[in-house]
Amino acid sequence: MSAIEELHADTDHDDVESHSMPAEGVKLVRGSYRVEAFHAIADSDLIGALYRMMHEAFAPLDELTAMRHCYDEDEWDGYMRDSRIGKLVLFDRSEPIGVLTAIYQLELAPWLSPRFLRGMFPGRRIFYQSDTIISPEAQRSGHAGLLLEVAMRLAREDGAIATFSVSDYNISWGFLDFIQAEAAKWCDGVVGEIDAHRYYAFDATAADRPADAWYPQHAALLADTSGATGPASS
Numbered sequence: 001m002s003a004i005e006e007l008h009a010d011t012d013h014d015d016v017e018s019h020s021m022p023a024e025g026v027k028l029v030r031g032s033y034r035v036e037a038f039h040a041i042a043d044s045d046l047i048g049a050l051y052r053m054m055h056e057a058f059a060p061l062d063e064l065t066a067m068r069h070c071y072d073e074d075e076w077d078g079y080m081r082d083s084r085i086g087k088l089v090l091f092d093r094s095e096p097i098g099v100l101t102a103i104y105q106l107e108l109a110p111w112l113s114p115r116f117l118r119g120m121f122p123g124r125r126i127f128y129q130s131d132t133i134i135s136p137e138a139q140r141s142g143h144a145g146l147l148l149e150v151a152m153r154l155a156r157e158d159g160a161i162a163t164f165s166v167s168d169y170n171i172s173w174g175f176l177d178f179i180q181a182e183a184a185k186w187c188d189g190v191v192g193e194i195d196a197h198r199y200y201a202f203d204a205t206a207a208d209r210p211a212d213a214w215y216p217q218h219a220a221l222l223a224d225t226s227g228a229t230g231p232a233s234s
């Protein structure tokens with residue numbers, strides 16, 4: 001039996017309900033900041049504000065990563081109104097300045113294999129943390145930690161495994177180190193890589209060109225990032 005077969009053997013993948021949404025409501029208040037948990041968001045103005053924030057924050061990533069980050073308006077609207085997808089919204093007074101989304105029913109993320117994840121963590125509740133966004137005007141001021149603190153505390157209360165993926169670009173500036181530091185701060189948690197999926201290109205006309213010279217603009221952007229030495233793993 002291969003290692004992968006062993007991983008899945010004797011595992012009843014349906015024995016654990018993988019979606020256990022945290023209850024809705026305010027989860028953290030700190031000074032003028034508030035983190036509120038939602039299931040379905042019904043307020044169209046809030047959905048619109050979060051859409052604009054998502055688009056402004058993710059648009060640069062669509063030039064830096066192979067995976068699409070920006071949602072279109074209809075997708076975002078459906079996502080926000082879907083009660084199976086949890087949202088933590090960070091407000092500064094009444095203004096939304098950040099959002100973190102978590103998919104509690106793994107089948108709703110068609111790019112994920114629930115079978116792989118359930119085989120990896122048998123008997124555990126598992127969710128996929130899909131987006132962590134701070135509005136561009138509010139970035140680099142320590143706001144992401146407020147969302148991560150709540151997400152990590154809720155995961156600990158629920159005994160749930162939080163899965164997520166990080167692009168090479170975000171790894172290059174230290175996002176993963178930041179998540180690890182937050183995990184250590186709020187819940188004695190550890191972050192470990194469970195799989196990698198990389199993007200490749202085959203150029204039949206470029207046999208003499210070294211692979212790292214294919215996309216010089218991209219290499220320059222990564223090198224320009226403070227402290228970055230280039231992409232690590234995906």
Ligand SMILES: CC(C)(COP(=O)(O)OP(=O)(O)OC[C@H]1O[C@@H](n2cnc3c(N)ncnc32)[C@H](O)[C@@H]1OP(=O)(O)O)[C@@H](O)C(=O)NCCC(=O)NCCS
Binds near residue numbers: 130133134140
């Ligand atoms: C990634 C993101 C959520 C971080 O939120 P934030 O509130 O700006 O983060 P913080 O201000 O708490 O910064 C955390 C640390 O990361 C560093 N950092 C944050 N963004 C950075 C960037 N783009 N480049 C380099 N360092 C960065 C900060 O300097 C800080 O380090 P420090 O504590 O040692 O000073 C936010 O920048 C964002 O929304 N980015 C666009 C969307 C995105 O990439 N989301 C993550 C993938 S879904």
